[in-house]
Amino acid sequence: MRWSAGAVARMLGVSPVTLRTWDRRYGLGPSTREQGRHRRYSEDDVHRLRRMLELTGQGVAPASAAAVALGDPPPSRARSGGGPHALAVESEEARGFARAAARLDLPLMSTLAATLIARDGVVRAWQDVLMPFLIALGERVSAQGNGVEVEHLATAAISGALRSEAARFPVPVAGRLPVLSACAPEEQHSLPLDVLGAALAERECASRNLGARVPAAALLDAVSLLSPGVVVLWAHVADYALSAPVASLLERGQVVLLGGPGWEPVPAGARWVASLPEAVDTCLS
Structure with a gap:
């Protein structure tokens, strides 16, 4: 498989601008070129970018994280067995x-x-x-x-x-709901929130997903009713992100996590999560 920059940005939940910056500053760019087409990211390139996200998410400085990511050998398909890269797209x-x-x-x-x-x-x-x-x-x-x-x-x-x-993991909610997730108004792609909900359930963390195109007023009403520990908002497009009630949630003292490439710049007081593992870990922390 070979991916365009836009596809990799969507895959990893980062901005294409971030990918271009990492390519220019640290050399974490696409390594292959298809005839008559732009440079494309290989599976190994994506592996390095995921490593970069993992390290920066742990607080490692970007330059240091890039050096580690570039120095790590790509996963061996022949010897991966049951490791994290055994199920590549060619599987x-x-x-x-x-x-x-x-x-x-x-x-x-x-x-x-x-x-x-x-x-x-x-x-x-x-x-x-x-x-x-x-x-x-x-x-x-x-x-x-x-x-x-x-x-x-x-x-x-x-x-x-x-x-x-x-x-399969019904967890009773006693008191405060741990996680409430919703798409920004007019955002129709709710599948990433289904993924997050299932991943949290595996870790025995209860959550509720309000789904696609959640009006701002409806989200605020749900927050008032459920008092979630964390609110996760998803937006793939900047125009949709702008209509989300992030400021109102923060004024209520709510912890707000943002997912998807639509949040640029990230509103002050909210936290943008770059990957599914980071989102899960942050919700559980």
């Missing part, structure tokens, strides 16, 4: 899911996604197989102008599997 699981998606076989996609999540956990299944598959599919739909039905049905299958996984 049989990914190929099987792609074949089922091409046939619009919703039951099989649902079964494959559920099996993968149950076997390898939400974070690993999402980052190594499901998210790269959806991004590659989205790029093909955009380039060819067809296949939207495949994209929609695949998303539905993955979302259903994630919600079922979350339901």
